[in-house]
Amino acid sequence: MEMIxxxxxxxxxxxxxxxxxxxxxxxxxxxxxxxxxFTEIICYIEHLxxxxxxxxxxxxxxxxxxxxxxxxxxxxxxxxxxxxxxLFKYYYSIDNKLDETNLSLADxxxxxxxxxxxxxxxxxxxxxxxxxxxxxWKNWVKEKKENRILLEFYKALNKNSSLxxxxxxxxxxxxxxxxxxxxxxxxxxxxxxxxxxxxxxxNATKTLNEIDEINNQLIDELDSIILFDCERKRIMTNFSFExxxxxxxxxDTRFTKYLIVTFGKxxxxxxxxxxxxxLIRERFKIPTNTTYTIAKSEIDFLxxxxxxxxxxxxxxxxxxxxxxxxxxxxxxxxELYELxxxxxxxxxxxxxxxxxxxxxIDELFSEKESSxxxxxxxxxxxxxxxxxxxxxxxxxxxxxxDIIINSGIKSNVSDSLSNNPAxxxxxxxxxxxNLLSKVRNCLGFTKTTKFKTWADLTNSDLKDLVIxxxxxxxxxxxxxYPSLLELDLDSECIARAILxxxxxxxxxxxxxxxxxxxxxxxxxxxIREQHFEWNTLKNKIQELKPEQKLNIDWNLENEYSNSDQRxxxxxxxxxxxxxxxxxxxxxxxxxxxxxxxxxxxxDYLLSLDNEDKVFIQNLDEIQQNINIYDKIVxxxxxxxxxEVIRKQFNLGDETAGxxxxxxxxxxxxxxxxxxxxxxxxxxFQGKGIKIVSQFHFKNSWINPQSESIAPxxxxxxxxxxxxLKIPKIYFIIIQRIRNSSKQSSRQSTRQMNQLLKDLFxxxxxxxxxxxxxxxxxxxxxxxxxxxxxxxxxxxxCLADNLATLVELxxxxxxxxxxxxxxxxxxx
Numbered sequence: 001m002e003m004i005x006x007x008x009x010x011x012x013x014x015x016x017x018x019x020x021x022x023x024x025x026x027x028x029x030x031x032x033x034x035x036x037x038f039t040e041i042i043c044y045i046e047h048l049x050x051x052x053x054x055x056x057x058x059x060x061x062x063x064x065x066x067x068x069x070x071x072x073x074x075x076x077x078x079x080x081x082x083x084x085x086x087l088f089k090y091y092y093s094i095d096n097k098l099d100e101t102n103l104s105l106a107d108x109x110x111x112x113x114x115x116x117x118x119x120x121x122x123x124x125x126x127x128x129x130x131x132x133x134x135x136x137w138k139n140w141v142k143e144k145k146e147n148r149i150l151l152e153f154y155k156a157l158n159k160n161s162s163l164x165x166x167x168x169x170x171x172x173x174x175x176x177x178x179x180x181x182x183x184x185x186x187x188x189x190x191x192x193x194x195x196x197x198x199x200x201x202x203n204a205t206k207t208l209n210e211i212d213e214i215n216n217q218l219i220d221e222l223d224s225i226i227l228f229d230c231e232r233k234r235i236m237t238n239f240s241f242e243x244x245x246x247x248x249x250x251x252d253t254r255f256t257k258y259l260i261v262t263f264g265k266x267x268x269x270x271x272x273x274x275x276x277x278x279l280i281r282e283r284f285k286i287p288t289n290t291t292y293t294i295a296k297s298e299i300d301f302l303x304x305x306x307x308x309x310x311x312x313x314x315x316x317x318x319x320x321x322x323x324x325x326x327x328x329x330x331x332x333x334x335e336l337y338e339l340x341x342x343x344x345x346x347x348x349x350x351x352x353x354x355x356x357x358x359x360x361i362d363e364l365f366s367e368k369e370s371s372x373x374x375x376x377x378x379x380x381x382x383x384x385x386x387x388x389x390x391x392x393x394x395x396x397x398x399x400x401x402d403i404i405i406n407s408g409i410k411s412n413v414s415d416s417l418s419n420n421p422a423x424x425x426x427x428x429x430x431x432x433x434n435l436l437s438k439v440r441n442c443l444g445f446t447k448t449t450k451f452k453t454w455a456d457l458t459n460s461d462l463k464d465l466v467i468x469x470x471x472x473x474x475x476x477x478x479x480x481y482p483s484l485l486e487l488d489l490d491s492e493c494i495a496r497a498i499l500x501x502x503x504x505x506x507x508x509x510x511x512x513x514x515x516x517x518x519x520x521x522x523x524x525x526x527i528r529e530q531h532f533e534w535n536t537l538k539n540k541i542q543e544l545k546p547e548q549k550l551n552i553d554w555n556l557e558n559e560y561s562n563s564d565q566r567x568x569x570x571x572x573x574x575x576x577x578x579x580x581x582x583x584x585x586x587x588x589x590x591x592x593x594x595x596x597x598x599x600x601x602x603d604y605l606l607s608l609d610n611e612d613k614v615f616i617q618n619l620d621e622i623q624q625n626i627n628i629y630d631k632i633v634x635x636x637x638x639x640x641x642x643e644v645i646r647k648q649f650n651l652g653d654e655t656a657g658x659x660x661x662x663x664x665x666x667x668x669x670x671x672x673x674x675x676x677x678x679x680x681x682x683x684f685q686g687k688g689i690k691i692v693s694q695f696h697f698k699n700s701w702i703n704p705q706s707e708s709i710a711p712x713x714x715x716x717x718x719x720x721x722x723x724l725k726i727p728k729i730y731f732i733i734i735q736r737i738r739n740s741s742k743q744s745s746r747q748s749t750r751q752m753n754q755l756l757k758d759l760f761x762x763x764x765x766x767x768x769x770x771x772x773x774x775x776x777x778x779x780x781x782x783x784x785x786x787x788x789x790x791x792x793x794x795x796x797c798l799a800d801n802l803a804t805l806v807e808l809x810x811x812x813x814x815x816x817x818x819x820x821x822x823x824x825x826x827x
Contacts, residue, residue, distance in 0.1 A: 224257035309489035317407035472511035573816030615815035
């Protein structure tokens with residue numbers, strides 16, 4: 001981001017200065033206290049309008065100006081005033097003057113002159129000018145003054161000017177009122193039903209059809225559509241670019257200009273900007289490459305604000321480690337991603353002593369059933385490894401931790417603590433009291449009050465920081481803020497990050513490259529390309545791209561991250577308590593009548609018109625309320641299928657989860673445990689996979705009383721079923737049972753939610769929808785885009801299973817009326 005800022009700012013002054021002269025006649029008409037401070041911002045917008053919006057292009061020209069900061073009402077009103085005066089003067093300058101005097105204008109001037117004369121001739125009853133005048137006197141003086149201003153405004157115009165409305169200025173109601181008051185006696189704008197004459201109409205409540213019904217001659221003369229800070233109003237979708245084009249095509253209107261102006265928030269992040277721009281594109285159907293984003297850094301520069309504090313980043317030690325590379329390779333082979341996730345890497349990064357090292361090794365590889373560092377799923381997966389595989393992993397990690405201890409990083413951290421700074425740690429470390437106490441003792445602290453998490457850096461006034469954990473922006477929709485690359489620091493703040501180089505430098509380099517590349521893309525516009533050497537910047541960013549590919553799985557990173565690290569929101573439904581939701585959550589939404597349902601992300605909810613009555617329900621609640629996997633299948637059919645398998649193998653009344661274990665135990669009884677283990681080991685090796693340790697084989701696989709339903713590895717279980725010659729339907733049944741017994745699994749919940757999302761958005765739950773017909777028309781899509789085996793859905797009966805799923809979910813649709821939604825932290 002700093003690279004983009006340093007590229008843009010040197011060219012920004014010359015760009016805005018080109019408009020300084022042209023705004024003088026507009027600036028003199030603006031009556032706003034902020035106008036001097038905002039001179040350069042106005043120049044910036046002026047130049048953008050002249051280059052794009054007001055250029056003589058064919059067809060309907062679109063420009064979306066997004067100002068990345070939030071402005072207060074006074075500042076927005078200033079920009080609204082500027083746009084109104086700018087457009088009025090523009091249309092006045094190109095007005096095809098009438099061949100004769102505009103009689104309507106002449107009559108109106110005569111009326112004003114008559115009213116002024118009437119006011120001058122007779123002072124109203126009860127008026128007194130004594131001691132400055134009473135209220136009646138002051139109102140009389142004010143009315144005379146206002147009418148003189150109005151008369152002066154119209155008499156300054158060419159008497160042959162048509163003054164026919166050329167633009168519709170769409171606004172929020174309160175802003176429409178403010179702007180109308182501002183121009184009541186200087187009619188740079190007027191409302192649709194006002195009898196004064198102006199090139200600009202202001203509107204907050206009417207559609208084009210409704211304006212046409214009031215006066216169809218207005219529509220025929222209009223040239224431009226402006227939407228100013230009103231994108232959340234549902235009525236404004238009637239002014240979409242697509243709709244205006246349709247008016248031109250179907251009703252012979254002559255719209256040639258389309259402008260949207262939007263604003264960001266007080267904070268600025270790439271995720272918020274991206275969400276806002278995508279929302280505008282989707283809602284108003286504007287063409288690509290027509291959005292011009294004025295970056296926060298540009299606004300800060302033009303308003304001469306203090307620069308934010310800068311983060312000093314120190315990567316300690318070697319940039320690579322063979323021990324770490326070995327550990328990553330071994331965890332990849334064994335599908336133990338959590339052990340090399342960023343969460344665990346942050347734990348490894350603060351391994352400053354042998355005590356911390358021994359704690360980490362013990363929590364990961366001891367025979368304890370639970371761990372303070374990893375999930376139960378990963379712990380069980382480690383149990384399923386062979387003893388020699390566990391030793392390989394343990395040795396690689398132990399050597400890695402020794403590298404960190406011997407790197408001198410602890411000394412660097414200790415040297416940075418002289419000013420008693422706040423210390424930022426990952427949430428997983430902060431919540432682990434055993435680990436936190438060891439880090440605290442290692443660094444010489446007696447209390448933990450100085451330790452903070454990333455969430456504490458939001459709107460923080462901290463003046464001294466040392467960051468000992470890594471965090472980048474992630475990848476949409478699992479986005480993290482603040483992070484090392486997006487950190488809003490006080491201008492006086494001293495901040496350092498100290499991290500092991502071989503763990504995080506490559507991650508940081510990729511994240512910096514991706515962030516710059518994405519931000520460059522968001523800022524790209526033909527004007528940038530022509531005036532800001534945009535291709536040169538693109539080449540500079542490309543030079544940041546690391547040579548080595550990053551080995552990361554963003555879905556699994558989200559799986560293992562603490563939810564508190566993600567964007568969180570407080571949602572209040574009518575008659576219900578406030579609940580927490582996250583940026584990646586999915587919501588069922590219906591507007592007003594609850595006849596049509598869609599599934600959307602939370603940023604869509606944030607964009608909704610406050611006046612709309614909206615009903616929502618978190619999609620996760622469906623799976624919390626009912627056991628989908630247990631009900632999606634016909635139990636009688638499943639039992640019939642199991643009975644076939646039981647008879648095939650003479651297994652009596654064994655339950656589904658015990659069948660494969662009983663078969664293995666029977667084989668072990670015939671061949672012997674060691675012989676069966678050796679034979680299976682050889683069989684799996686031939687398939688390119690490894691068998692579990694003999695200890696786990698004995699205690700779980702050939703023990704029908706063990707708790708595990710099936711091996712964690714899908715491939716291992718499929719091959720095991722093949723070895724035992726069990727039909728594939730058994731694997732599907734076991735997946736159903738496993739899913740139904742672990743409803744809290746994020747993986748299974750996410751997969752089911754994606755399937756439900758498609759069913760909702762395809763119309764299967766709408767009142768007038770025909771689920772069976774819709775599903776049959778989309779069968780190929782569902783097969784191609786969803787892991788049906790993992791969900792326990794038989795592909796051969798897919799249509800029936802999905803129709804059953806829809807009928808199962810419908811009674812659980814209980815969306816509540818949305819009262820409020822509020823961002824709580826992290827951004």
